[in-house]
Amino acid sequence: MAEEVLTTQRLNDVLILTLNRPEALNALNPALMLAIEAFGRSMLSDPARVLVIRGAGRHFCAGADLKAPASDASLVQRRRDAQLGGRMLRAIIDIPQVTIAAVHGAALGGGLCIPTACDFRIAADTAIGGYPEVNLGMNLMWQSVGLCTRLVGPARAKRMIMLGERLDAQTLLSWGLWDEAVPEEQLMPRAQALADRYAAQPPIAVQMIKQTINQISGALDQAILHMDADQNLLTGSSQDRALGIQGFLAGTAPTFTGD
Numbered sequence: 001m002a003e004e005v006l007t008t009q010r011l012n013d014v015l016i017l018t019l020n021r022p023e024a025l026n027a028l029n030p031a032l033m034l035a036i037e038a039f040g041r042s043m044l045s046d047p048a049r050v051l052v053i054r055g056a057g058r059h060f061c062a063g064a065d066l067k068a069p070a071s072d073a074s075l076v077q078r079r080r081d082a083q084l085g086g087r088m089l090r091a092i093i094d095i096p097q098v099t100i101a102a103v104h105g106a107a108l109g110g111g112l113c114i115p116t117a118c119d120f121r122i123a124a125d126t127a128i129g130g131y132p133e134v135n136l137g138m139n140l141m142w143q144s145v146g147l148c149t150r151l152v153g154p155a156r157a158k159r160m161i162m163l164g165e166r167l168d169a170q171t172l173l174s175w176g177l178w179d180e181a182v183p184e185e186q187l188m189p190r191a192q193a194l195a196d197r198y199a200a201q202p203p204i205a206v207q208m209i210k211q212t213i214n215q216i217s218g219a220l221d222q223a224i225l226h227m228d229a230d231q232n233l234l235t236g237s238s239q240d241r242a243l244g245i246q247g248f249l250a251g252t253a254p255t256f257t258g259d
Contacts, residue, residue, distance in 0.1 A: 005032045006039060007056075013199040014192065015048035015097075022057025027065035028110045030081075033088045036114075040091025049203050050195040051095060053118060054102040054188070060127070061111025066245070075233075082229035085110055085142035092117040093214060096207045098198040102191040103127050104184055108166070109140075116147035119210060121177065122191050124184035127169045129177065135164040137244030137256065138235040143225035150217055151177045 009016040017039065019026040026032075043051065055061050064085070071078055092099065092114065101115035104124040112129045115121045123129070131148070133140050140148075140161050149157040152175045160167070169181040182190050198206065235241055239259040247254035 006035050010048065011192070013047075013049040014052060014195040015046065015050070016052045016054065019053070019055045019061055022055075024065060024067075025059045025062035025106070026055045026057065026111065027062045027067075028085070028088075029065040029068045030084065032065075033084050037084070037088045037091045040088070040095050043095045043097060046097070048097055049199040049206075050098045050100065052100045052102055052191050052195050053092075053114065054191075055104070055111075057105075059105030059111075060101075060103045060107040061114060062106055063109030063111045063132070066248070079229060079233060082141070082232050085113070086225070086229065089113055089117045089142050089144060089147075093218075096211070097203075098195070098206060098210065100191055100195055100198075102187050103129070103178075104187055106166075109133055110142060110144075113142050113144040113147065116144060116151060116177070120179050120194065122180045122182065122187065122194065123169050123172065123178040124187045125169045125181045126184055127178075127181070128166045129169075129172050130164060130166040131161050132164040132166070134162060135244060136248055137238060137240035137242070137254075139228060139231045141228040141232045143221060143228060145228070146218060146221045146225055148177070151175075 005020055007018045007020045009018070019032065021027060021029075021032060071081060073081065098120075099118040100120045100122065101118040102122050103115055104127055107115060107127065107129045109132055112131060131140050145157070145161065148160060152160065156175050159165070169178060172178045173181045180190065240254075240256045243254040243256060
């Protein structure tokens with residue numbers, strides 16, 4: 001794969017996909033997102049029965065790469081580009097096989113969206129997760145608000161997304177975002193054990209069940225959440241967005257004005 005931003009390992013009926021930008025904390029730049037989108041589509045013809053997604057290095061994924069260069073494209077092209085994250089997550093959701101995220105270190109912003117797009121989430125008991133976008137003056141996008149809400153419920157989803165807190169593994173476990181939390185040295189063995197259990201199940205029945213549950217639980221997503229890219233373009237043009245980025249880079253708390 002291009003620049004090896006993704007690597008794979010096949011263990012019988014289980015395929016392990018590794019986000020491979022450890023020097024950048026696996027931050028999601030366009031190249032990595034395009035690679036994940038293409039990989040998800042390729043799973044339609046892959047014989048594996050289970051996919052495990054993990055991150056290389058110290059963290060699962062630190063979220064969108066804020067160091068990616070700003071676009072000078074036309075508004076119509078920037079609107080299309082803003083939809084890349086949503087297409088990436090849809091490609092993960094549409095994978096026919098059972099998907100398991102094995103999360104260690106930090107999973108923040110888009111880096112937490114990826115596990116929520118999977119069927120199951122196992123985390124190291126030292127992992128942290130959260131959606132810090134609001135602290136940068138922007139909305140949570142990539143059509144992931146629904147994914148979070150279905151896992152933790154409306155009130156907790158509002159807290160997570162509105163406050164942008166970094167939450168520990170036990171909190172996210174008790175809220176239902178993580179399915180399990182285990183010591184980090186047991187993370188991949190536990191993910192592999194769970195993957196083996198699902199791989200032993202009849203794949204036709206399992207994949208039909210997954211598709212049916214996904215369609216029921218996310219029936220309104222495409223009707224509503226396509227607008228989040230437009231919301232991002234709006235917030236991206238605000239003064240609060242500029243203040244949020246300045247505060248992030250300087251390590252200071254901005255005073256948002258609503259402009």
